[in-house]
Amino acid sequence: xxxxxxxxxxxxxxxxxxxxxxxxxxxxxxxxxxxxxxxxxxxxxxxxxxxxxxxxxxxxxxxxxxxxxxxxxxxxxxxxxxxxxxxxxxxxxxxxxxxxxxxxxxxxxxxxxxxxxxxxxxxxxxxxxxxxxxxxxxxxxxxxxxxxxxxxxxxxxxxxxxxxxxxxxxxxxxxxxxxxxxxxxxxxxxxxxxxxxxxxxxxxxxxxxxxxxxxxxxxxxxxxxxxxxxxxxxxxxxxxxxxxxxx
Amino acid sequence: xxxxxxxxxxxxxxxxxxxxxxxxxxxxxxxxxxxxxxxxxxxxxxxxxxxxxxxxxxxxxxxxxxxxxxxxxxxxxxxxxxxxxxxxxxxxxxxxxxxxxxxxxxxxxxxxxxxxxxxxxxxxxxxxxxxxxxxxxxxxxxxxxxxxxxxxxxxxxxxxxxxxxxxxxxxxxxxxxxxxxxxxxxxxxxxxxxxxxxxxxxxxxxxxxxxxxxxxxxxxxxxxxxxxxxxxxxxxxxxxxxxxxxx
Numbered sequence: 001x002x003x004x005x006x007x008x009x010x011x012x013x014x015x016x017x018x019x020x021x022x023x024x025x026x027x028x029x030x031x032x033x034x035x036x037x038x039x040x041x042x043x044x045x046x047x048x049x050x051x052x053x054x055x056x057x058x059x060x061x062x063x064x065x066x067x068x069x070x071x072x073x074x075x076x077x078x079x080x081x082x083x084x085x086x087x088x089x090x091x092x093x094x095x096x097x098x099x100x101x102x103x104x105x106x107x108x109x110x111x112x113x114x115x116x117x118x119x120x121x122x123x124x125x126x127x128x129x130x131x132x133x134x135x136x137x138x139x140x141x142x143x144x145x146x147x148x149x150x151x152x153x154x155x156x157x158x159x160x161x162x163x164x165x166x167x168x169x170x171x172x173x174x175x176x177x178x179x180x181x182x183x184x185x186x187x188x189x190x191x192x193x194x195x196x197x198x199x200x201x202x203x204x205x206x207x208x209x210x211x212x213x214x215x216x217x218x219x220x221x222x223x224x225x226x227x228x229x230x231x232x233x234x235x236x237x238x239x240x241x242x243x244x245x246x247x
Numbered sequence: 248x249x250x251x252x253x254x255x256x257x258x259x260x261x262x263x264x265x266x267x268x269x270x271x272x273x274x275x276x277x278x279x280x281x282x283x284x285x286x287x288x289x290x291x292x293x294x295x296x297x298x299x300x301x302x303x304x305x306x307x308x309x310x311x312x313x314x315x316x317x318x319x320x321x322x323x324x325x326x327x328x329x330x331x332x333x334x335x336x337x338x339x340x341x342x343x344x345x346x347x348x349x350x351x352x353x354x355x356x357x358x359x360x361x362x363x364x365x366x367x368x369x370x371x372x373x374x375x376x377x378x379x380x381x382x383x384x385x386x387x388x389x390x391x392x393x394x395x396x397x398x399x400x401x402x403x404x405x406x407x408x409x410x411x412x413x414x415x416x417x418x419x420x421x422x423x424x425x426x427x428x429x430x431x432x433x434x435x436x437x438x439x440x441x442x443x444x445x446x447x448x449x450x451x452x453x454x455x456x457x458x459x460x461x462x463x464x465x466x467x468x469x470x471x472x473x474x475x476x477x478x479x480x481x482x483x484x485x486x487x488x489x490x491x492x493x494x
Contacts, residue, residue, distance in 0.1 A: 002471050091338075094473075095473070095476045098470065098471075098472055098473065098476055099470070099472070099476065099480070100470060137471060137472065137473055138470035138471055138472065139469070139470065139471060140470065179487065179490070179491045180487070181428075181487070181491060182491075220483070220487060220490075221486070221487075221490050222386070223345060223346070223347060223385035223386065223387065224249050224345075224384060224385055224386060225345055225346070225384065225385065226341075226342070226345065226384055229342045229345055229346065229479055232476055232479040232480055232483070233346070233479055233480070233483040236467070236479070236480040236483050236484060237483060237484070237487055239468070240426065240427070240428070240467060240468075240484055243426070243467075243468050244426045244428060244429075
């Protein structure tokens with residue numbers, strides 16, 4: 001936890017917040033907080049800031065917050081992901097938030113089992129705390145927007161332009177030779193939507209549909225990676241291409 | 248399992264192997280193997296090849312193997328990693344092998360707890376099957392060499408030149424501004440050794456010692472990542488820089 005994140009509703013009128021539970025334990029046991037000490041804080045979907053410990057009474061720590069004027073930038077990448085196995089997705093939420101994604105669009109695909117959509121791991125009760133865990137790790141406040149789509153064709157043909165209006169669309173494809181970085185030259189000031197298929201890959205029909213809707217195939221070489229490894233690898237390459245181009 | 252890997256000792260004189268257990272189940276239940284069918288095989292630390300199913304008798308499947316003449320290339324990256332928490336390392340072994348690393352050099356550091364070295368997860372009995380799982384995922388045969396070092400200073404000053412003689416040494420550092428790709432221009436025909444610190448980072452003394460022994464600091468931006476995410480991210484960037492430079 002490199003940042004203490006607060007829900008907007010937790011904040012008192014004077015900018016003070018009363019913490020208990022995991023965040024208070026972290027302040028006390030890991031940071032060894034004492035009265036007057038300052039700690040990094042952030043408001044969920046709001047600005048970063050500095051908190052000053054006002055009082056420590058048993059399990060409750062009161063922190064007075066001062067926030068920066070502007071919000072941290074929205075991560076420039078969105079993810080379109082064929083719904084992974086629940087066990088894999090569970091592991092992925094915090095990592096995705098830590099790497100930084102603007103939105104996570106989860107979809108059915110031919111090679112995604114339908115019952116994956118009925119699991120706890122696609123409910124906000126499960127994923128929101130995991131996303132926040134990732135943001136606290138990476139010192140960000142922007143909770144990725146999550147949407148879940150049970151019909152791939154409807155998503156790509158009808159819904160996607162509303163979710164991702166302008167920008168570059170990439171689809172990871174094991175047979176593609178064009179590297180992720182090669183498309184970064186065009187990224188300037190625009191967003192990237194990165195599509196990652198299920199363990200068994202997109203079907204030909206699905207890939208053609210994506211290509212017909214503006215997706216360019218990119219590859220990262222001959223090694224086949226598990227979905228969670230592939231997500232981290234591909235998001236890193238897109239983020240790094242954008243980041244190093246900006247500097 | 249995108250490849251069935253065999254231990255050299257399993258192979259009969261005529262190039263046949265009798266499989267039972269997980270590999271036979273995979274052949275039967277996932278690939279729906281029938282007599283005469285060919286499957287991708289590989290010999291651990293040897294060549295890739297093709298196996299032809301000769302017989303299926305109950306839980307036992309006999310496969311006749313034909314191997315390629317040459318070995319798959321050794322991954323061009325080695326990893327020097329401050330020993331992560333056992334739970335994290337356990338999750339990491341297969342991912343490292345899937346991404347491709349020549350060797351994994353695990354070390355103590357100031358911010359690594361000494362008792363991590365006493366856990367099952369640093370024993371070959373634990374990690375070799377996990378490494379093989381990663382290789383089977385990525386279709387590689389080369390088992391990463393693993394060495395474990397309890398004294399960081401001794402490792403860097405005395406042992407490291409023997410483990411990694413020639414090549415480029417990089418150390419991931421949150422404050423570094425030089426991107427990983429920037430050093431790839433020099434990589435041609437040489438190996439890269441990538442050092443990744445513990446969750447709390449290297450100490451100043453440790454980083455200075457690494458720099459004094461030829462390590463260049465590289466960064467991937469302001470987001471602090473968990474060790475497992477950072478390993479996947481950084482290995483991907485190095486591998487991709489080398490791969491896209493070769494083409």
